[in-house]
Every structure is written in structure tokens, then in C-alpha cells.
């Protein structure tokens with residue numbers, strides 16, 4: 001649960017959950033563990049709760065209206081009822097944790113993701129919570145690039161859009177209108 005201006009693992013976990021397609025307990029536990037969370041074993045019921053939570057995280061990504069995005073994040077924080085505290089574990093410099101280590105996995109996922117998204121919105125720029133601009137692609141991401149202008153989820157999507165734009169320009173050149 002290490003936060004930085006880009007929301008640290010909380011924001012990254014949010015994006016991973018929104019993009020997730022497999023919400024069976026085991027793969028889901030692995031996905032959560034890959035984001036620096038401990039004790040991630042889930043029951044089927046808990047996995048269902050995380051899936052429902054992921055659906056609530058989704059609209060925050062790609063929301064260009066700041067007021068609307070803030071409202072969404074506040075809605076998440078209200079549900080998560082997180083208890084932030086500063087930790088210096090493992091010799092790290094002081095950093096925020098958003099969830100109680102004793103809480104169950106669903107509560108910890110809610111707290112960590114809501115806290116991470118709030119960090120991005122407050123300390124960076126909510127536009128860094130992006131959604132791929134290629135039509136038909138719904139993949140979300142946390143833009144940690146230096147200039148914060150990432151538009152696509154992957155090089156594949158960027159290339160497909162660029163190739164299409166290039167072709168459109170070439171066609172326009174060959175058949176001038178008027």
C-alpha cells in the first residue's frame with residue numbers, strides 16, 4: 001500500500017480490477033496479491049463483492065469532468081470508510097496506508113483503491129485516470145508518464161488508431177473534395 005502522486009498500488013489495483021475479466025476467487029486473489037496486498041485469499045462471496053466494487057471504480061476512469069470525478073471518488077471513500085495512517089514499515093520513509101491490516105480482504109481492497117484514486121485526483125491530475133481512446137476499447141490505465149498525455153491503453157491500440165488516421169489522410173489527399 002505505497003502511495004505516490006499517481007496513487008501508488010491503490011490506483012494501479014483499481015485499474016487492474018476494472019480491466020479484470022476473471023473474478024473467480026483464485027485468479028482474483030493472484031491479481032490483488034500482484035499489487036502489494038497481503039492475505040488475499042477470497043471466498044466466492046468476497047470475490048463477488050470485489051467484482052461489484054470494480055464496477056463502481058470503473059466510471060472514475062476517463063471522466064473528464066472534474067466535479068463529476070470528485071463526486072464519484074467521494075462516493076467511493078464514503079463506502080470504504082477507510083482509516084488512513086502513516087507507516088514507516090520495512091525502513092521505508094513515512095507514507096500513507098489507507099486500510100487497517102486487520103480488516104478483511106474486501107474492506108482492504110475498497111480502502112486501498114478508493115484511497116489511491118483520491119490521491120491521484122488531489123496530488124496529481126484526475127485526467128491521469130485514463131480510458132483508452134481507441135473506439136471499442138474500454139481498457140483503463142493510470143497514466144504515470146512524465147507529461148501525462150497518454151491516450152491509449154497499449155502500443156497496439158495507439159498503432160491501430162495511427163494507422164487508421166494515416167490511411168484516412170492518404171485517402172483525403174488522393175480524392176480532394178471540390
Ligand SMILES: [Zn+2]
Pocket residue numbers: 001002087089095097
Ligand atoms: Zn507501505
Ligand SMILES: [Zn+2]
Pocket residue numbers: 132133134137138139152153154157
Ligand atoms: Zn486500448
